Amino acid sequence: MTDxxxxxxxxxxxxxxxxLHQLVTPLKGIRVVHVNSTREGGGVAEILNKLVPLKRExxxxxxxxxxxxxxxxFKCTKSFHNALQGNKVEVPESLLKAYEQTNAENAEKLRSTxxxxxxxxxxxxxxxxxxxxxxxxxxxWIWRCHIDVSRPYRAVWKYLRNFIEHYDASVxxxxxxxxxxxxxxxxxxxxxxxxxxxxxxxxxxEIHTIVSELGIDLSRQIMLQVSRYDRFKDPVGVIHAYRxxxxxxPTLQLVLAGGEATxxxxxxxxxDEVRIAANEDEDIHILLLPADAHRTINALQRAADVVxxxxxxxxxxxxxxxxxxxxxPVIGGxxxxxxxxxxxxxxxxxxxxxxxxxxxxxxxxxxxxKLQEMGRKARTFVKDNFLLTRHLREYLTMMVSLTHGGGxxxxxx
Numbered sequence: 001m002t003d004x005x006x007x008x009x010x011x012x013x014x015x016x017x018x019x020l021h022q023l024v025t026p027l028k029g030i031r032v033v034h035v036n037s038t039r040e041g042g043g044v045a046e047i048l049n050k051l052v053p054l055k056r057e058x059x060x061x062x063x064x065x066x067x068x069x070x071x072x073x074f075k076c077t078k079s080f081h082n083a084l085q086g087n088k089v090e091v092p093e094s095l096l097k098a099y100e101q102t103n104a105e106n107a108e109k110l111r112s113t114x115x116x117x118x119x120x121x122x123x124x125x126x127x128x129x130x131x132x133x134x135x136x137x138x139x140x141w142i143w144r145c146h147i148d149v150s151r152p153y154r155a156v157w158k159y160l161r162n163f164i165e166h167y168d169a170s171v172x173x174x175x176x177x178x179x180x181x182x183x184x185x186x187x188x189x190x191x192x193x194x195x196x197x198x199x200x201x202x203x204x205x206e207i208h209t210i211v212s213e214l215g216i217d218l219s220r221q222i223m224l225q226v227s228r229y230d231r232f233k234d235p236v237g238v239i240h241a242y243r244x245x246x247x248x249x250p251t252l253q254l255v256l257a258g259g260e261a262t263x264x265x266x267x268x269x270x271x272d273e274v275r276i277a278a279n280e281d282e283d284i285h286i287l288l289l290p291a292d293a294h295r296t297i298n299a300l301q302r303a304a305d306v307v308x309x310x311x312x313x314x315x316x317x318x319x320x321x322x323x324x325x326x327x328x329p330v331i332g333g334x335x336x337x338x339x340x341x342x343x344x345x346x347x348x349x350x351x352x353x354x355x356x357x358x359x360x361x362x363x364x365x366x367x368x369x370k371l372q373e374m375g376r377k378a379r380t381f382v383k384d385n386f387l388l389t390r391h392l393r394e395y396l397t398m399m400v401s402l403t404h405g406g407g408x409x410x411x412x413x
Contacts, residue, residue: 004057004195011194012389020389023396024058026404030118031139032062035110037077037126039066040291041259042228043190043318044123044146050193050388051395058392065113067106067127072098074265080125083156084149085232085313091156100129107133119399128163140168140402146190146315148336150176169402173316173337186398189340190316191391192325192382197294199325202302210299216285220251221365224304226297226322229258229270229288232313234333236277237354239284241310244358246283249365257287257300301326305371306361310351314338324348325382329374331360341386347378 009017034052036044048064055062069077076095083089107114107130114120114130118139122128124146131141143164149157149172157179164170169184178185192199211218223242227233235256242254256274271288278284289296301307307323309332316337320330324341330348332338342348349360364371 004054007195008389012383012387016389016393020058020393020396023393023400024060026400027060027396030060030399030403031116032060032119032121032399033113033117034062034064034121034123035067035114035127035130036064036123037067037069037074039064041264043316045291046198046318047190047391048123050196051392054388054392055395058396063113065110067103067110067130069102069106069126070098071265073102073126077126078265080156080160081147082232083153084125084147084160086148086151086153088153089156091159096159103127103129104133106130118403122167125160128160131166132163142169142171142398142402143167144171145177146173148177148313148315149179150174150336152179169398171398174340177315177336186394188391188394188398189337189386190318190321191386191388192318192321193388194325198298199322200298202295202298207299207302210296211303214255214285214287214296214300216253216255216303218303220253221249221305222253222255222303223306223308223361224255224257224300224323225308225310226257226301226319227309227311228264229267229274230264231266231270232311233258234310234312235270235274237312238308238310238357239274239277240354241308241357241361242284244355245361245365248362252365253283253285254281255285255287255300255304257285257289257297259289259291259293297322298326301328304328306331306364308357308361309333309338310354310357311335311338317341320348321382321386324375324378325386327372327375327379329364329371329378331357331364341381343377343381347374347381 005017034048038045052062052064076099079089079091114134115137120141121144123144165182171186171188172178173189225238246252301323307328307330309317309320311333314336320332320338320341323330330342332342334350334352342350344350351357
């Protein structure tokens with residue numbers, strides 16, 4: 001038993017850790033590879049940064065590879081992202097060629113690793129064609145989709161489906177995201193790591209120091225949204241909700257805290273739109289944080305009075321999970337993975353428009369006892385459902401199923 005696993009046991013209990021050891025027994029000796037398009041920025045990279053080391057702690061031989069590409073490649077994959085989440089996006093043939101060529105080049109570099117692995121996890125659309133360029137693969141390949149694909153633009157989904165259908169399995173975060181495919185599909189929601197810099201406990205002095213250094217007045221109410229600068233996160237709508245709330249609470253401040261992902265070429269444009277919408281309001285703090293600003297985000301979420309995640313499309317929304325873990329009820333967009341985290345009127349509120357977000361923010365700010373009660377429920381809900389150990393348990397179960405599914409039964413040690 002490693003020291004790190006003992007720390008998890010202090011949070012989730014020894015039974016959970018014992019179950020992980022039982023599940024990993026049939027997987028001893030296998031080689032696992034995860035592939036995505038960025039090592040930092042965004043929820044996928046954050047999950048892999050925690051999930052991969054924990055798999056190693058359990059004795060699995062696992063590596064994490066990141067594909068590289070030029071501007072045209074990431075323009076194409078950003079178009080895919082927007083189209084899969086429902087926007088009608090026509091992707092030029094030139095970008096599709098760049099997309100396939102980039103995957104061919106990456107497959108050439110990674111072929112020996114990918115073709116000899118027992119299990120390969122391909123995350124999101126960026127590396128999907130890699131399977132096509134690995135004809136002599138040995139193991140099982142799994143496509144892990146982190147995006148809300150409940151209503152994809154059909155032309156783009158049809159194009160990508162031609163690659164995805166050859167995988168051995170797919171993983172989606174919610175049942176509503178699953179698509180008709182000729183292989184087994186698994187439902188595994190994402191998770192947070194309670195021991196990470198972003199989620200570990202902070203004392204009040206550290207919170208005060210970090211937040212004050214950002215120019216935020218801790219003696220006044222704070223409304224917060226943490227997310228990438230992406231139109232699907234609706235940061236401009238958050239500004240509108242803040243202004244409606246401020247009419248009733250003049251001392252309110254808004255903090256928009258986010259960063260840029262290396263695989264998202266649109267974030268700078270969205271950030272400019274947010275600054276224009278803020279119109280130099282001194283009480284709107286627009287923070288562009290580096291990818292490793294985990295402790296800063298932790299402190300902001302703990303200092304906030306009201307936390308929003310007013311997405312109009314959302315694969316899951318780990319910032320919701322993070323805030324709830326810190327005892328904050330979240331006002332979230334009624335979409336995607338936010339719906340399975342925010343239990344309306346219990347762990348937070350689901351809203352569709354800035355007016356609804358403002359109404360719920362006002363309610364929480366004027367009813368502190370209710371805010372605290374909902375916050376306690378939110379933390380318990382995350383502990384029971386969305387911590388890394390549950391995520392890992394379900395991944396291990398799926399891996400055992402895929403590698404030992406042909407037998408009459410699977411014996412866990």
